[in-house]
C-alpha cells in the first residue's frame with residue numbers, strides 16, 4: 001500500500017482551491033477578514049502640519065533675541081488660527097491643532113511663562129519641535145496594509161485613519177460538516193451500550209469557523225449506504241465550498257464514505273497519507289466543492305484538519321501560510337516509525353524562553369491529550385528520537 005507524502009497531498013489540495021473572490025464589508029464588520037486589495041492612503045496624514053502638544057506655536061528664529069513673544073490668537077483642533085504669524089508673534093495652540101502659517105515650532109505650556117498677551121520660554125527653541133509635519137504618518141497613495149493581511153484591531157485603526165469606511169476582503173467559504181458512525185451520540189445524550197460521544201464536528205466547527213462564512217453541522221449519518229448517500233446528496237446539492245466528513249475513512253466493511261462519495265460523482269484526488277495520526281485521509285472534488293474525508297479518530301480528524309484544511313482555507317482567502325516554528329524540546333521524543341508524526345506538544349515557558357514538551361501519547365483516539373496540546377511537533381519518519389534541548393519544527397495549532 002503506497003502512502004502519499006504530506007507535501008504531495010497538500011500540493012494536490014492547493015491546486016484545487018479556487019481563486020480569491022472579493023467582497024466589500026463596512027469597517028465595523030472587517031475584524032478577522034483577509035484583505036483582497038491593499039489599503040491605500042487617500043490623503044496625507046496628518047493632513048496639515050499639526051501641534052503634538054498643548055503650548056505655543058511660533059517661528060523658532062524669533063526666539064533668538066530672548067524676548068517674549070506676543071500672543072495674537074489661538075489654534076484649536078478643528079478650528080485653526082485664521083491669520084498668518086508675523087515677526088515676534090506666537091499663537092496659543094492645542095494638541096492636534098493646525099500649525100498657523102508662518103510658525104515652525106511648538107513649545108509645551110509647562111515650559112512657557114504667560115503674562116497677559118506675552119509669553120516667554122524656559123527652554124531654547126528647536127525648529128520643528130513638537131510639530132507633526134503633514135504626511136509624516138503616511139502620504140496619499142501609500143500602501144498601508146498589503147493584500148492577504150488579516151484585519152486585526154490595529155490594522156482596522158490604520159484603515160480608518162486612511163479614511164476607508166469599507167474594505168475589500170476575501171469571500172469566505174461555506175463549510176458543511178457531517179459525522180458518520182452508528183455508534184455516535186451527541187454530547188449531552190445518554191451514553192447507551194457501545195456508544196461513543198461525537199466530538200469531531202464540535203472541534204472542527206471551532207477550528208474552521210474563523211475562516212468561514214458559515215459552518216453548517218449536518219449532524220451524524222448512520223453507517224448504512226443508502227442513508228449515507230441520501231445525507232451526502234442533500235449536502236452536496238447546497239454546493240458548499242467545502243464538505244468535511246469524519247469517520248468511515250478506513251478499510252473496514254463499515255467504512256462506507258469513500259464509495260458513497262464516488263457514487264455521487266466525487267472525483268477522488270487521493271486517499272491515505274504518509275503520516276500519523278491521519279493516515280486514511282481522503283480528498284476529492286464535486287463540482288466546485290472541495291471534499292475532505294477525515295478519519296474518525298478525534299486526534300486524526302483534528303490533526304488532518306490542522307495540517308490540510310487550514311492551509312486550504314488560507315489559500316481560499318489569499319492569506320499566506322504562517323511560518324512553522326523552531327523551538328527546543330523540553331523533554332525527549334521517542335523514536336518514530338516510517339510515517340511522519342505530528343506529535344502533540346505543550347508550549348511551556350521557562351527562564352530560557354519557550355520550549356516544547358512532547359505529549360507521550362500516540363493513540364489517535366486519546367482525546368484528553370488534546371486538551372493540553374498547543375503545538376504539533378513535526379517529527380520526520382524514522383527519526384531515532386531526540387533529547388531535550390534539540391531544536392525541532394512545530395506547527396502552532398492556534399495560528400490563523
Ligand SMILES: Nc1nc2c(c(=O)[nH]1)N[C@H]1C(S)=C(S)[C@@H](COP(=O)(O)OP(=O)(O)OC[C@H]3O[C@@H](n4cnc5c(N)ncnc54)[C@H](O)[C@@H]3O)O[C@H]1N2
Nearest residue numbers: 179196197198199200247248249250255279295296297300
Ligand atoms: N485494518 C485497518 N484498520 C484500520 C486502519 C488500517 O489502515 N487498516 N487504519 C486505522 C487508522 S490509522 C485510523 S485513523 C482509523 C480511522 O478509521 P475511520 O476513519 O474508518 O474511523 P471510524 O472507524 O469511523 O472511527 C474510528 C474511531 O473514531 C471514533 N469516532 C468516529 N467518529 C467520531 C466522532 N465524530 N466523534 C468522536 N469519535 C468518533 C469511532 O467511534 C472509532 O472509535 O482506522 C484504523 N483502522
Ligand code: MOO
Nearest residue numbers: 277278279300364
Ligand atoms: O492514522 Mo490513524 O489516524 O493513526 O490512527
